[in-house]
Each structure stands twice: as C-alpha cells, then as structure tokens.
Amino acid sequence: MYVAVKGGEAAIANAHRLLADRRRGDRSLPAISIDQIVAQLGLAVDRVMAEASLYDRALAALAVRQARGDMIEAIFILRAYRTTLPRFGSSVPVDTAVMQIERRVSATYKDLPGGQLLGPTFDYTHRLLDPSLLSDEEIDGPLEKEPLSEPLIRVLDILAGEGLIEEDGDLPQDHIPGDLTREPLEFPLERDLRLQALARGDEGFLLSLAYSTQRGYARTHPFVGEVRIGEVEVELDLPELGFAVSLGRIQVTECQMVNQFKGSAKSPPQFTRGYGLVFGQSERKAMAMSLVDRALRAEEFGEDIVAPAQDEEFVISHSDNVQATGFVEHLKLPHYVDFQAELDLVRRMRAEYDKKQAAPELREAAE
C-alpha cells in the first residue's frame, strides 16, 4: 500500500506536468505576456479583479494566464491569494460624484449637464467579425478633449433635488461596514454586506436573475438613471496624521437604477434605488447587480416576496461562483464509501421488493 501512496503522488505530479504543458501550448509560438493580457484582454482582467475582490491588474492577468483563460479558475486563484493578505484598514468611501469620467450615460434624460459620454463601448458596434484584426494593423489613437473642469452631477441627485427619490441609504452614520471575507454571513443581511456579496457574485448568475426580474419574476420597473465608468481616488484615514491620504486611483463602473414605487403605508409614492458598483469596466455586471439589489429590497418596501431574485438567502447563498464550482465539481471526488452504503440499501430493498412481487403467485399456488 505504501507503493500505492507513492503512485498517487506520482499521478498528481504527472497530471500537473501535463497541465503545464497544455497551458504553454505550441512552443514555436511566443508565450503571451502579462502586459499583453492586461493591455489586450483588459475586460477579462477586470472581471477577475471584480469577482476576486482584489484590484491588481498584473496579478489578475497572471491568474488568467495560469488558468488558461478559465475565468472562474482565475478568480479562484486570485481570491486564494487575497485571503492571505493582512487587512490594515478600511478606505474612506470612494466618491463617485467626483469620478474622472470616461463614460457616462443616462436613460432617463435626453440631455443633462455634462452630456452623454459614450466612451469605449461595444453598444453601437456591429458584431461583424473583423478580418483586419487578423493582422496587427495600425490603430488610430483616440480623439482627446479637454478634461471636464467640473465634476459631473449624478443623475439621481437631480431627482433627489426634487424629493422624488428615496434617500440614498439609511444605515446610521456610525455604521461600520461589514466584511464578508472576514466574518461569517448571518441572514438576514444588512444592505452593505448584501452589496458586497453581489459585487463579487458571479456575473452570469446575477445577469440571469436580473433578467428574470424583467420577465415578470419580481418586476421592479427599472430605468437606468445613470451608468458611469471612470477613475476614483481611494483614500485611507491615518489616525496618526488626522487626515486621509490618497492610496491611488482605481477604475470602477457604477450603475444607479431608478425604480418605480407606488408607495406604502410607511413611505410616499417615490422612485427607489438599485445600486451596482464593480471594479474595472463591467457595465453588464453593474447593471445586473443594481437590478438584483433592488429586487432584494422587497421586504424593506413591504413588497410580496414571490420570485427567486427577491429571496436573499437563495440569491446570496448561491451567487459565489468559486463556492458553486467547488461544490458542484467535488462530486467527481471519490464517494465510494457512501455509494457502497447506498448499494447495500438498494440491493436489500430490491430483494424485499422481489419477494413481495413473488408472493401473490405463491398464494395462488397454495390455493
């Protein structure tokens, strides 16, 4: 049996060796560099950063390369690294109102101060395969214009000015945000933890849930108040200094969804909010997140909970793709001890069944 143990070790080592070979692929081609992944597969890198909850493009790109482009695997690798990092403080809330904007669109107003800024979007591209990309043709640089001197007003602040939309969050000022990576989740959640879970939740899962709310499973009458993508400053309060210092800038995508609300006994008719904020550029994820956030606020507004997207325990318990993939895929691990027990039971029950089936004939024969 000692030999068998060694055999297992050798098998694993050989499998890893083969994996490394497949990862590298054809040696006559140059290896893809981390810089290339960061520069040319930027949205893949963004997704890995977002769902791993770690803002580091180079490490995310390394994870993408190591995972052979398997996004969930890359997210997993980066998260397993993140979890070993010490936590030395919480940043000051980032202020998206003073974001250095690259894209900003609103569906609720035709025009608004600052205008609609399309930015680097796929939205109006025609999805025709582009043969010119087969060769490395010269690409024109972008047009540049003067940076905006004033910060762009947030669309929802326009509505808030009229008092037609609910207050932005009602957690008390001294509320210390939770950290779901450091404390066990306990349902029901406060909205801060819920948003945290959604922000690292699987893009596909949230997208489908969000879609379900549009098809009648917990309808929320949404309008995109605003989507904005750009860079924000991350600041940390240093008690020794008595003021916040800048740690650097990160790119984020923010979506503020405006939802109809007829009002209840507690609150007047007004618009309500769904919120999405994601690392990097990921409009799909930010929008899906804001739809699901709003759907999950059903109880807060006294709405009937009738659909999966409104069910906090269901949504949050199953939104984490690293957990989900682990538990689904663990079924391939050996289960033969339990299967033996089931085999024994089915054989026994089958024997009893066969005996019963045979019994009537016996009775007849005796008659």
Place this chain on the structure above:
Amino acid sequence: MRDNVPETTGLATYNFAYLDEQTKRMIRRAILKAIAIPGYQVPFASREMPMPYGWGTGGVQVTAAILGPDDVLKVIDQGADDTTNAVSIRAFFQKVAHVAVTTKTREATIIQTRHRIPEGKLTEGQTLVYQVPIPEPLRFLEPRETETRKMHALEEYGLMHVKLYEDIARNGHIATTYAYPVKVEGRYVMDPSPTPKFDNPKMHRSEALQLFGAGREKRIYAVPPFTDVVSLDFEDHPFEVQKFDKPCALCGAENVYLDEVVLDDKGGRMFVCSDTDHCEDRREHGHAGHMLANKEAAE
C-alpha cells in the same frame, strides 16, 4: 521546524501551515466555542483556501489552526491514505508546515478524514478532523439557514423524527445509510458528515477529540472526548449498522467496513477493508483473507 519556512520575500510566501496567525486565532476561538457547546454549529469566517470548496477546505482550515510543528499528521479519504485527495492534502501540509506525516492511525496525533472513521479505536490525545460538505442535519428538510438555526435553538427536532418515521412507514426501515443524524450530549442534533452510519457508534464516548470543519458553509462543530453521541432511532426500530456477509478478502477482518471492488465484467467482486491502514496492519500481524491466501498459494 519554523526555521524551514521560507523567509518573506515578495509575493508568494506563506505562514506556517498556510494561514496567517490572526486567522488561526479566529478559527481556534471557534473551535473552543464548539468544544464548549458539543454539536452546536459555530459560524466562522472561513477563508478561501488554495484548494477548491468541496475538497475539504473546512477540514484543512481546522487542521491548519491546530497543527503544531511536533504533530504527526495522517490524512484519509474514503478510509484510505492513497486516494488522490488524501495524498494531495497530506502533501499540502508537508509543504506549508513541514510536519511529519504517517499512514499509521496509531502514530498520528491529528487525523484528517473524509467519509470514514478509522477502524482502530482512537485514543486520548488524538484529534480527528472531519471534512464536512453540509453541516446542517436539517438542511434537506428545511433549506433556510434562518429557519434551521431557530429549530436548533428551540430544540425543535420533530421534523427529523417525522422524516425517519416516514422512512419506516414507506420502507419498513430507516433508509438513511450515511450522514445519519446523531444527538450529541442529549442536546444538539448533528450531522456526522457523510460517513456511513456504520461509523456512528465509534463517535460515542470516543477518547479522541472530534472536530468538524465546513469551509464553504462556514461552520465548525465539535464532539469533545467522552461525549455521548447517539444515533436517532425509535424504541421499536433501534439503530442498526450495516453488516457485511463476508470478511475482508485480504486480511479476513470481520465487523469492519468493506469496499466492493469489481474484478471483471462477469459479476466478479471482492470485498476489502475500506480502512487501508487497518488492513495492512492486520496482514503484517499474520491475518489473511481468502483472496490473499489464494494469491499466495498461486505463487
């Protein structure tokens, strides 16, 4: 042993036994609470581990938190030391903690297991760490955590008894063969992890400390040494374990859990000990089953 841990240089360096000391302290606190309330599921801030959820991340975190440089570690999966995941977890701790490892149940101070309890009686000073997929024994009766926590708090276990009763009404006997629910020290109903119910009696008043880690579900629970662990049953339908018709084909052991090994496509089967160390140990002591005897006679 700590001297062997590589010094901190940049990115990929890790603490003794992988987890940082703060995390270990958090897990130890959860373990202490779990020991103080036998069978109660203590929520803990489970970390992402460098192996997937479902591969034993809970057990690995518990082991990492209690492992010291002088410990001797044994890892089994399905009772065997040579299953790939057991090999992998053992290699992990050899790499990140440089601890001594063994396949001998008797020599181990910590045994991490998936799906089995070793056949040999565990002794004082040993710790058995279980990998747990779903810690909540009531989960498949009530999917909501908010509800099941309430049911435990109120000791409201009627639903479980009804389920077992329905089994009897339908099949004439209880149709749960593994993860068979137990009551710990007369208070909490506990999931023994998906061990076959054959192993349940071994938990009762065990001399070893039994710790259970569920990583994905973020729960730790414990059965301290010499604690009552009683499998749920009815007076007229007492708890029974699986019985095998034949002894182990290699070592001749009776009253042990056996794996069915398919020999050919003509219905040929042999039954051998699932606990590989137990089987090996018996053979070393001169016990032989009929297949082993045949094999030797043929040689």
